[in-house]
Amino acid sequence: MSFDYRRREILALAMGALASGAPGAVAAQSAAQARALVDRVVADINAVIASGKSEAGMIADFEGIFDRYADVPIIARYALGVDARRATPEQMRRFTAAFRANIARRYGRRFREFIGGRVEVQGERSIPRGIQVETLAILQGQSPFRVDFHVSDASGKVLFFNVIIEGIDMLLSERTEIGAMLDARRGDLDELIAAMEAM
Amino acid sequence: MPDQIITKIIVPAGLALILTACSGPERGAFVNDPFEESNRRTHEFNKALDEAVFRPLSRGGNAVPKEVTGAVVDFAENTALPGMVVNGLLQGDLESAGINTIRFLVNTTVGIGGLLDVADRMKLYERETDFGMTLAKWGVGEGAYVELPVYGPSTQRDSLGLIVDAVFDPLQLFVPDAIEPYVGPSRIAGEVITRGRFSNSVDAVLYESADSYAITRQMYLQNRRFEVGQTGGLLVEAARAEQDEDYEDPYADPYADPYADPYADPYIDPYADLTGEN
Numbered sequence: 444m445s446f447d448y449r450r451r452e453i454l455a456l457a458m459g460a461l462a463s464g465a466p467g468a469v470a471a472q473s474a475a476q477a478r479a480l481v482d483r484v485v486a487d488i489n490a491v492i493a494s495g496k497s498e499a500g501m502i503a504d505f506e507g508i509f510d511r512y513a514d515v516p517i518i519a520r521y522a523l524g525v526d527a528r529r530a531t532p533e534q535m536r537r538f539t540a541a542f543r544a545n546i547a548r549r550y551g552r553r554f555r556e557f558i559g560g561r562v563e564v565q566g567e568r569s570i571p572r573g574i575q576v577e578t579l580a581i582l583q584g585q586s587p588f589r590v591d592f593h594v595s596d597a598s599g600k601v602l603f604f605n606v607i608i609e610g611i612d613m614l615l616s617e618r619t620e621i622g623a624m625l626d627a628r629r630g631d632l633d634e635l636i637a638a639m640e641a642m
Numbered sequence: 643m644p645d646q647i648i649t650k651i652i653v654p655a656g657l658a659l660i661l662t663a664c665s666g667p668e669r670g671a672f673v674n675d676p677f678e679e680s681n682r683r684t685h686e687f688n689k690a691l692d693e694a695v696f697r698p699l700s701r702g703g704n705a706v707p708k709e710v711t712g713a714v715v716d717f718a719e720n721t722a723l724p725g726m727v728v729n730g731l732l733q734g735d736l737e738s739a740g741i742n743t744i745r746f747l748v749n750t751t752v753g754i755g756g757l758l759d760v761a762d763r764m765k766l767y768e769r770e771t772d773f774g775m776t777l778a779k780w781g782v783g784e785g786a787y788v789e790l791p792v793y794g795p796s797t798q799r800d801s802l803g804l805i806v807d808a809v810f811d812p813l814q815l816f817v818p819d820a821i822e823p824y825v826g827p828s829r830i831a832g833e834v835i836t837r838g839r840f841s842n843s844v845d846a847v848l849y850e851s852a853d854s855y856a857i858t859r860q861m862y863l864q865n866r867r868f869e870v871g872q873t874g875g876l877l878v879e880a881a882r883a884e885q886d887e888d889y890e891d892p893y894a895d896p897y898a899d900p901y902a903d904p905y906a907d908p909y910i911d912p913y914a915d916l917t918g919e920n
Binding site: 552615 | 868
């Protein structure tokens with residue numbers, strides 16, 4: 444019914460908080476490594492949810508998870524899209540740093556919404572770029588829903604570079620968001636970075 | 643009674659044919675939004691309504707004990723099940739129709755009229771569906787994106803689905819007169835309660851995003867396309883990759899040329915920040 448898929452959408456965007464990836468020791472990606480990565484991410488996430496910490500504490504913990512497991516530079520670069528092409532190395536460095544803090548804070552704040560929930564890893568399969576690890580998020584009083592992690596070792600480490608929650612793609616959402624922020628500043632990258640650093 | 647059900651099936655099918663004629667292309671163009679200007683006006687209206695009414699109400703809802711709000715949400719969700727059963731049948735999805743039927747029977751009886759979600763505890767989770775999804779399974783294109791007043795994001799196809807689901811809600815066949823007055827209000831209250839529970843996420847999209855309209859549109863369309871094609875992740879990935887070829891693969895960012903492989907970028911080490919090494 445009408446209300447339900449809006450609820451679904453709300454859940455899905457709430458689950459955006461689970462966006463992150465894990466540090467593998469070495470490259471040479473395999474499905475087993477990808478799964479091991481997501482197993483660790485999920486274990487960490489479940490531990491944070493179960494910790495009963497204050498919201499601020501959960502946000503801090505979540506930031507740590509994101510830093511350890513997500514391929515932030517590639518996510519940041521994708522979010523910037525076509526504008527990454529004209530960015531100087533220094534601009535990319537500052538943008539990536541600002542993006543990391545920004546994304547961790549934005550998603551981390553939603554963590555409160557998962558209290559009492561958990562994530563279960565279901566399986567993994569090959570995708571054109573890396574491995575897709577499929578998980579099920581089970582929140583109190585809600586039907587379980589799919590969360591897929593896309594994992595790659597292209598960085599030299601096994602990290603995840605995308606999270607897709609009930610079809611909602613983190614990379615694409617971030618590109619839309621960063622693109623809109625850039626448009627609002629008439630494409631001025633330095634202004635964008637300054638605004639993100641000030642957030 | 644069977645006559646009534648047949649009416650509920652035939653009439654929507656006729657409407658579906660009408661809709662097919664009005665739906666625009668959706669492959670190739672990732673977002674089909676010819677009404678963007680008026681949609682954006684509606685979006686601003688919806689945001690103002692949320693700020694003035696729904697958000698304050700949802701904060702009030704958060705102050706109510708969970709036992710109460712949970713029962714309201716469970717009751718409202720139970721009332722949606724007969725419609726989902728019919729849609730499951732229309733889609734030829736007997737498994738989902740069966741599970742939703744058992745859910746409805748269990749929750750309505752053991753769950754005291756739906757106030758308790760006993761079926762969830764038996765791992766009989768709701769198989770969510772609606773007439774918009776039925777139309778999609780029948781091959782009806784999604785049409786243009788529309789943001790509806792009060793309700794929010796939708797498409798032409800899904801808007802028609804909404805109307806059909808509301809007008810032909812088979813709940814009317816089952817619901818006792820004593821309970822019927824509570825159905826509508828519980829559904830609205832359920833929305834408010836859910837909005838309150840996920841307030842941080844909703845607020846982030848509506849009030850903290852640089853373009854809340856674009857984000858809402860994108861999330862709705864992606865989520866909806868996922869639900870409609872929800873047979874296997876890879877099929878969906880392939881379909882989306884066709885729609886936007888660089889969509890899934892940030893490592894092959896075609897815009898980043900000459901840094902096509904950011905990891906081969908001679909100027910920066912993207913991991914310097916991450917690990918603190920180097």
